[in-house]
Amino acid sequence: MSRVLNAFDALVRRGVGRNTLRVPARGLETHDGDGALRKCVKDSAETVVIGGGCVGVSLAYHLAKAGQKDVVLLEKSELTAGSTWHAAGLTTYYHPGINLKKIHYYSIKLFEQLEAETGQAVGFHQPGSIRIASTPVRVDELKYQMTRTHWHPTPQFLIEPEKIQQLFPLLNMNKVLAGLYNPGDGHIDPYSLTMSLAAGARMYGAQIYPHTPVTGLTHTADGRWDVHTPQGTIRANRIVNATGFWARELGQMIGFQHPTVPVHHQYVVTATVPEVKALGTELPVIRDLEGSYYLRQERDGLLFGPYESEEKMVLQDSWIRDGVPPGFGKELFESDLDRIMDHVEMAMEMVPVLKNADIINIVSGPITYTPDLLPMIGPHQGAHNYWTAIGFGYGIIHSGGVGKFLSDWIMSGEPPYDLIECDPNRYGNWTTVPYTCAKARESYGFNNVVGFPKEERFAGRPTSRVSGVFELLKDKCSMGFHAGWEQPHYFHKPGDDIGYKPSFRRTNWFGPVGRECKLVMEGVGVIDLSPFGKFMVKGDDSHRLLDRLFANTLPKVGQTNISHMLTPRGRVYAEVTVTQITPGEFLLITGSGSELHDLRWIEREVYDGDYRVSVCNVTDEIGVLGVAGPKSRAVLQKLSDEDMSDAGFRFLQCRSLQLAGVPVRAIRISYTGELGWELYMDMRNMRSVYQALMEAGQNEDIDDFGTYAMNSLRLEKGFRAWGAEMNCDTNPFEAGLDYFIKLNKPADFVGKQALLEIKAQGLRRRLAFLTLNTDDIDPEGNETVWHNGQVVGNTTSGSYSFTAHQSLAFAYLPLHLIVEGQQLEVELLGQRYPATVAKEPLVLTEPSRTRQQRKSQT
Ligand SMILES: Cc1cc2nc3c(=O)[nH]c(=O)nc-3n(C[C@H](O)[C@H](O)[C@H](O)COP(=O)(O)OP(=O)(O)OC[C@H]3O[C@@H](n4cnc5c(N)ncnc54)[C@H](O)[C@@H]3O)c2cc1C
Numbered sequence: 001m002s003r004v005l006n007a008f009d010a011l012v013r014r015g016v017g018r019n020t021l022r023v024p025a026r027g028l029e030t031h032d033g034d035g036a037l038r039k040c041v042k043d044s045a046e047t048v049v050i051g052g053g054c055v056g057v058s059l060a061y062h063l064a065k066a067g068q069k070d071v072v073l074l075e076k077s078e079l080t081a082g083s084t085w086h087a088a089g090l091t092t093y094y095h096p097g098i099n100l101k102k103i104h105y106y107s108i109k110l111f112e113q114l115e116a117e118t119g120q121a122v123g124f125h126q127p128g129s130i131r132i133a134s135t136p137v138r139v140d141e142l143k144y145q146m147t148r149t150h151w152h153p154t155p156q157f158l159i160e161p162e163k164i165q166q167l168f169p170l171l172n173m174n175k176v177l178a179g180l181y182n183p184g185d186g187h188i189d190p191y192s193l194t195m196s197l198a199a200g201a202r203m204y205g206a207q208i209y210p211h212t213p214v215t216g217l218t219h220t221a222d223g224r225w226d227v228h229t230p231q232g233t234i235r236a237n238r239i240v241n242a243t244g245f246w247a248r249e250l251g252q253m254i255g256f257q258h259p260t261v262p263v264h265h266q267y268v269v270t271a272t273v274p275e276v277k278a279l280g281t282e283l284p285v286i287r288d289l290e291g292s293y294y295l296r297q298e299r300d301g302l303l304f305g306p307y308e309s310e311e312k313m314v315l316q317d318s319w320i321r322d323g324v325p326p327g328f329g330k331e332l333f334e335s336d337l338d339r340i341m342d343h344v345e346m347a348m349e350m351v352p353v354l355k356n357a358d359i360i361n362i363v364s365g366p367i368t369y370t371p372d373l374l375p376m377i378g379p380h381q382g383a384h385n386y387w388t389a390i391g392f393g394y395g396i397i398h399s400g401g402v403g404k405f406l407s408d409w410i411m412s413g414e415p416p417y418d419l420i421e422c423d424p425n426r427y428g429n430w431t432t433v434p435y436t437c438a439k440a441r442e443s444y445g446f447n448n449v450v451g452f453p454k455e456e457r458f459a460g461r462p463t464s465r466v467s468g469v470f471e472l473l474k475d476k477c478s479m480g481f482h483a484g485w486e487q488p489h490y491f492h493k494p495g496d497d498i499g500y501k502p503s504f505r506r507t508n509w510f511g512p513v514g515r516e517c518k519l520v521m522e523g524v525g526v527i528d529l530s531p532f533g534k535f536m537v538k539g540d541d542s543h544r545l546l547d548r549l550f551a552n553t554l555p556k557v558g559q560t561n562i563s564h565m566l567t568p569r570g571r572v573y574a575e576v577t578v579t580q581i582t583p584g585e586f587l588l589i590t591g592s593g594s595e596l597h598d599l600r601w602i603e604r605e606v607y608d609g610d611y612r613v614s615v616c617n618v619t620d621e622i623g624v625l626g627v628a629g630p631k632s633r634a635v636l637q638k639l640s641d642e643d644m645s646d647a648g649f650r651f652l653q654c655r656s657l658q659l660a661g662v663p664v665r666a667i668r669i670s671y672t673g674e675l676g677w678e679l680y681m682d683m684r685n686m687r688s689v690y691q692a693l694m695e696a697g698q699n700e701d702i703d704d705f706g707t708y709a710m711n712s713l714r715l716e717k718g719f720r721a722w723g724a725e726m727n728c729d730t731n732p733f734e735a736g737l738d739y740f741i742k743l744n745k746p747a748d749f750v751g752k753q754a755l756l757e758i759k760a761q762g763l764r765r766r767l768a769f770l771t772l773n774t775d776d777i778d779p780e781g782n783e784t785v786w787h788n789g790q791v792v793g794n795t796t797s798g799s800y801s802f803t804a805h806q807s808l809a810f811a812y813l814p815l816h817l818i819v820e821g822q823q824l825e826v827e828l829l830g831q832r833y834p835a836t837v838a839k840e841p842l843v844l845t846e847p848s849r850t851r852q853q854r855k856s857q858t
Helices: 002-013 053-067 101-119 134-145 163-165 190-204 244-252 274-279 317-322 337-350 352-356 395-412 433-445 508-521 540-547 593-610 630-639 683-696 707-716 752-761 846-857
Strands: 044-050 071-074 131-132 155-160 178-180 207-209 216-219 225-229 230-242 262-268 284-288 293-298 300-304 359-369 376-379 386-388 478-483 485-491 523-530 533-538 560-566 570-580 586-589 615-619 621-626 655-661 662-667 675-683 767-770 784-787 790-801 806-814 825-830 831-838
Touching: 044 053, 044 225, 053 071, 053 190, 053 386, 053 395, 071 230, 101 190, 101 395, 131 134, 131 163, 134 155, 134 178, 134 825, 155 163, 155 376, 163 178, 190 207, 190 395, 230 244, 244 359, 244 386, 262 317, 262 337, 262 433, 274 300, 284 337, 300 337, 300 352, 337 352, 359 433, 376 395, 386 395, 478 630, 485 523, 485 707, 508 523, 508 790, 523 683, 523 707, 533 540, 533 593, 540 586, 540 593, 560 593, 560 752, 570 593, 570 662, 586 593, 593 615, 621 630, 621 683, 630 675, 630 683, 662 683, 675 683, 707 790, 707 806, 767 790, 767 825, 806 825, 806 831
Parallel strands: 044 071, 044 230, 071 207, 131 284, 230 386
Antiparallel strands: 131 178, 155 178, 216 225, 225 230, 262 300, 262 359, 284 293, 293 300, 376 386, 478 485, 523 621, 533 586, 533 615, 560 570, 570 586, 621 675, 655 662, 662 675, 767 806, 767 831, 784 790, 784 825, 790 806, 825 831
């Protein structure tokens, strides 16, 4: 260690590292050279990409390659002059999420062939990478990740210490238990990559203007944009914000406060290490998860990059407060070795040759963080034809895949596949600057924490977005975070083992959830459903608009139904509960995670079709309580003069009631599948309605339940969940939503033509219902399904059913395997558990049970 410090001290004495560096450009953008300063930009463009980092240039390349004419990229200084030029350039197939694996996969495949395509080298090294587990829970995490990777093309292996030592002979193996090995991983030169993409973009016809800052944006009356620069104004059909850590500044030009903040990230480069040089082959990249750092070979030396804890990491506060200094270009931050010494020590223990290595460079640069460290990719709700490609913590590896993803979306009008976790509209007004900073700290510090299923993170909570019963519930439950809201996961009782205790196996919530499922199946429970997204749609054209948007027929006045918005290719864009309140006035209810995602789709259609309607987002004003269970009717009847009997208040009916003197809109529906109502009311009245319900239900032993119980109850009833069983990767027929799709309705709804074609061609896979024999573990979704040693599909969600006393899962499987009784295996934590294709549902819903009872009585 002293050698490292000495080396660092020497650097400090030479004035390197402690001060803001102005580093010479690695190469000037030569295409237009200085001439671009004098050259006027063109008048119009189909797409103007703003920002010439790896992400923006990749998008320009992909759009031009896809055949879009008039693609323009504007860069305020030189290409790469943001975060890109100094990135460590690590590339990996690995991502813990499901969808982003596709982005990584595409990027690597692109990087492999880019030089051949553009003639420009990219400096791509693929020595492989190993994620190192040195605790038993890490080994579980690696197994959990293998289960979620087997059904992807990503090459990934769980390897033993002997193999790790063979691949990385300089490792101290004392603590190493296992590794996750991705042979195609490595690193790329980010500058060369961007230049190669730029060469490709120009080759396919895009125009790149360096030294052309965007200084203003004006939305035109016809929904296009005037993009102002000192070199002239461009009229663009769409603009894409790809400005890296200037994303907030650009967004502010049009009134957005994007939740992105700059954080400091450092890496250290050593001089030649003789032992490294002597190896003759390039070492794989290692990620020491307990030490929270990456380490790779750089020429004959090593490059080491740590992620400090949330307390130690540094946000660039002055930029957050005052904005990024306008002149900031290819500069770096002051480096600070002291801050990363804990990681240095751990790295020296793991890779002992580091102890004698001399540091030749320390890079400390700005990375853009969003609250959850995922980028914001796609069209932004609230401004037509404004797209974002911002918030990249790992923009080098994301650049290729994101460029292709966005280009496909722009060209075809719909996302090529599900990437909901990166939708820019997952954020909203509740993502304030303090919230974003708290979360960015947490996300940075948690870069290498164990990624458990059902993970909760607590920084920045609660936000300003709380339901009317939050104060009443917060101390008696474990809250989950949903789009800014706190929503109970499950409730505690005296004697329960409480607190957040995540695990890859069943944990302390298992018992309480079972108790709540029993409550709803046998008695009556209350759940806070306020996080639902809620829109009121009315106006002369409301029927015509919704008939075009939804594949189901519209409900009659006073009725509710489940409807789906489809994409032109016939994929499930959204699932919405639709109620016609008065003639032409509709209440639309969607999930908490899809509020602005759905609103964007509706607004787009309103705009394109010039419908005379008003669409009002009432999510924050309306609170919702769900009351469910066989005794729910008796409880509600005590509080209302209305007839709550089965004949008086039918399933899927909506009525306005006075409940304990409070005006409430009640819909007889429950995602639990049991007898139940959803009660919509002014958020300010929730407290008194909740208290009235609890009081009225004392004799019925009324109690609270949370979303974990609801998930188990909906699964055993065979109810699909949007985002799991259905999304932009699935059509409604394979998801088993046929009942809700009305191909015969006269309206030409979005996706109808595609569905007719899908129907004519027939399906290749379908959603199946599985029962599993497990021990102390239940499926979550995204696990691999095996048959005769072959991967045949993947689960989409899963849970334990406390009614059926076994684990359940939905899974996509080839048709020939969807036969009742078919034996399969579902992989959980590295073990394959027996699974059986079952007839769904495992538990009949209350309306079906009531119908059956009536039939048997007649
Ligand atoms: C030290 C360090 C190491 C890293 N290592 C890795 C790694 O190993 N792997 C990895 O995947 N990622 C890594 N990253 C992250 C990666 O560098 C970024 O995520 C990525 O470069 C972001 O690219 P971008 O195109 O979004 O933004 P940027 O590269 O920041 O580009 C934005 C561009 O927009 C331009 N611009 C801004 N405002 C305007 C305007 N008004 N008009 C015109 N142009 C404008 C800027 O000049 C800039 O060129 C690292 C980052 C740092 C700091």
